[in-house]
Amino acid sequence: MADTIILHEFVEKLKVENPSWISDVKEAHGEVTAIVPRESIVDVCWVLKTKHGFDMLADLNGADRGPEEDPRFEVVYHLFSTKHFNRLRLKVLLSEDEPNVPTVETVWKTANWHERETFDMFGVIFDGHPDLRRILLPSDFDGHALRKDYPLRGYEPYSLT
Amino acid sequence: MSVAAENIPSQFEVLDQSLESQMTLSMGPQHPSTHGVLRLELQLDGEMVIKAVPDIGYLHTGMEKLFEYKKYQQGIVITDRMDYLNPLGNNLAYVMAAEKLLDLEIPDRAQVIRVMFCELQRIASHLVWLGTHALDIGAMSVFFYCFRQREKILNLIEAASGGRMTPSYFRIGGLMIDLPAGFERRIRQFLDDFPAAMEMFETLVTGNTLFQSRTQGIGIITAEEAIDWGLTGPCLRGSGVDLDLRRDNPYSGYETYDFEVPVEPDGDVWARFRVRMREFYESFKIVVQAVERLKPGPIKADAPKIVLPDRDDMRKHMDSLIHHFLIVAEGFNIPEGEVYMPIEGSKGELGVYMKSDGGPKPNRVHVRGPSFINLSALPVMSEGEMIADVVAIIGSLDIVLGEIDR
Numbered sequence: 018m019a020d021t022i023i024l025h026e027f028v029e030k031l032k033v034e035n036p037s038w039i040s041d042v043k044e045a046h047g048e049v050t051a052i053v054p055r056e057s058i059v060d061v062c063w064v065l066k067t068k069h070g071f072d073m074l075a076d077l078n079g080a081d082r083g084p085e086e087d088p089r090f091e092v093v094y095h096l097f098s099t100k101h102f103n104r105l106r107l108k109v110l111l112s113e114d115e116p117n118v119p120t121v122e123t124v125w126k127t128a129n130w131h132e133r134e135t136f137d138m139f140g141v142i143f144d145g146h147p148d149l150r151r152i153l154l155p156s157d158f159d160g161h162a163l164r165k166d167y168p169l170r171g172y173e174p175y176s177l178t
Numbered sequence: 179m180s181v182a183a184e185n186i187p188s189q190f191e192v193l194d195q196s197l198e199s200q201m202t203l204s205m206g207p208q209h210p211s212t213h214g215v216l217r218l219e220l221q222l223d224g225e226m227v228i229k230a231v232p233d234i235g236y237l238h239t240g241m242e243k244l245f246e247y248k249k250y251q252q253g254i255v256i257t258d259r260m261d262y263l264n265p266l267g268n269n270l271a272y273v274m275a276a277e278k279l280l281d282l283e284i285p286d287r288a289q290v291i292r293v294m295f296c297e298l299q300r301i302a303s304h305l306v307w308l309g310t311h312a313l314d315i316g317a318m319s320v321f322f323y324c325f326r327q328r329e330k331i332l333n334l335i336e337a338a339s340g341g342r343m344t345p346s347y348f349r350i351g352g353l354m355i356d357l358p359a360g361f362e363r364r365i366r367q368f369l370d371d372f373p374a375a376m377e378m379f380e381t382l383v384t385g386n387t388l389f390q391s392r393t394q395g396i397g398i399i400t401a402e403e404a405i406d407w408g409l410t411g412p413c414l415r416g417s418g419v420d421l422d423l424r425r426d427n428p429y430s431g432y433e434t435y436d437f438e439v440p441v442e443p444d445g446d447v448w449a450r451f452r453v454r455m456r457e458f459y460e461s462f463k464i465v466v467q468a469v470e471r472l473k474p475g476p477i478k479a480d481a482p483k484i485v486l487p488d489r490d491d492m493r494k495h496m497d498s499l500i501h502h503f504l505i506v507a508e509g510f511n512i513p514e515g516e517v518y519m520p521i522e523g524s525k526g527e528l529g530v531y532m533k534s535d536g537g538p539k540p541n542r543v544h545v546r547g548p549s550f551i552n553l554s555a556l557p558v559m560s561e562g563e564m565i566a567d568v569v570a571i572i573g574s575l576d577i578v579l580g581e582i583d584r
Contacts, residue, residue, distance in 0.1 A: 076546040126408075
């Protein structure tokens with residue numbers, strides 16, 4: 018597809034700026050995914066926002082590959098541009114022992130609630146987040162519900178009392 | 179004069195001084211103008227909002243977890259329950275994500291019917307918004323007129339799918355069933371009646387000076403802030419950003435329809451109101467074009483292992499019966515991969531992130547609900563406003579808690 022050529026150009030520009038920013042690039046179904054090391058995600062987002070027009074964070078979510086996998090967690094960033102209407106996906110891989118990633122709340126304000134939701138559901142910790150509390154589940158909830166090893170019906174019936 | 183009376187300041191001094199102690203007010207979750215079970219923690223100085231903290235999760239039903247335990251075709255039913263005012267939009271985003279993973283070609287007739295129903299649903303969703311928004315501000319009768327029109331759309335959806343609020347009409351690879359006999363006559367009747375209703379709404383609400391003074395200059399968010407907070411849909415277009423995914427990331431053949439994208443520059447409640455009012459006409463235009471394009475043809479993709487066969491075929495062909503049994507009993511496998519499918523829902527960008535591990539059930543489904551993101555910008559809009567205006571601002575965001583909490 019013609020669209021993905023433009024997306025690859027954005028990734029190439031990032032690589033020129035700093036080769037360590039992109040560890041892998043994948044393309045499927047007309048979408049380009051760039052795997053970014055955890056420590057450089059804020060820099061990559063900042064450069065994409067300020068220099069390449071990706072001014073909106075369309076979505077941020079987590080995924081669990083399963084307890085036996087390493088790295089276990091994925092944090093997926095869907096970037097969108099309101100100027101040239103392209104979409105780029107960034108991905109950070111995290112291990113179970115250290116599920117920490119710097120927050121991108123400083124780049125886009127909208128990341129605030131997305132990151133809270135991801136923390137709530139997967140237990141991924143966003144370092145530097147101003148208000149990292151549970152958002153959908155009650156504050157005394159035990160465990161992280163969207164992890165693969167969390168049973169569908171929970172560990173025990175939840176009681177409000 | 180007693181000593182105590184000397185210490186009481188005169189009337190005007192009390193009004194001019196700000197209160198030393200602020201007051202915290204919990205608004206909701208049962209407050210009718212929060213449109214469901216939203217709770218707002220408001221810090222007030224008199225009637226002015228200093229800080230607003232939305233508290234959500236009262237309607238959390240674990241849908242994203244449930245997707246992982248259901249087959250792909252069973253997930254469509256769950257999507258109906260998310261944004262229950264725009265169920266067909268949810269169906270479309272979900273099935274299109276699966277179709278993108280499968281690289282399925284959808285026949286023309288199915289695409290046209292999808293577009294037609296999505297726009298009808300958008301009108302229905304906006305009608306609920308208009309009715310409740312006006313009700314929040316104090317205009318009661320608009321609500322009844324809006325629901326009367328919405329009832330006609332729900333009847334059309336019921337005629338096609340059998341369900342009014344939970345249609346599950348779009349299926350992976352096409353539609354559940356073809357339109358019933360006489361449907362075109364019914365939809366044309368609705369289209370003939372609707373412009374008169376729109377004219378009534380404009381007279382009832384738009385020309386109302388009370389409504390105007392309650393909405394103009396209230397809850398302002400600038401274009402830069404709106405993009406930074408990830409606002410989409412009418413809320414973003416109300417801040418002067420010209421963005422509509424139907425035009426800018428076209429899907430389902432929207433690029434072949436003739437419609438305009440309404441944009442208002444002011445960024446206040448009134449601007450968001452005007453955008454949605456103008457969207458009624460644009461959606462109406464698209465429905466008219468789609469009805470003109472309805473031509474006989476297949477409504478399901480040519481993929482016997484994915485799309486359920488017709489009942490008639492099952493009685494005549496052995497292989498149709500086998501496919502039916504396998505799809506229902508075991509489901510179908512989707513090749514490994516991940517996609518993000520954004521569509522322009524009635525409230526903004528409705529995105530479905532779907533990740534498959536090659537089996538009959540998704541590995542992960544995430545829904546980017548536009549209401550969730552739009553609500554997160556509520557503190558920006560409401561801080562510094564009066565408490566009565568917060569009600570107007572919530573109404574202008576058009577939130578649905580079923581989608582926020584999922």
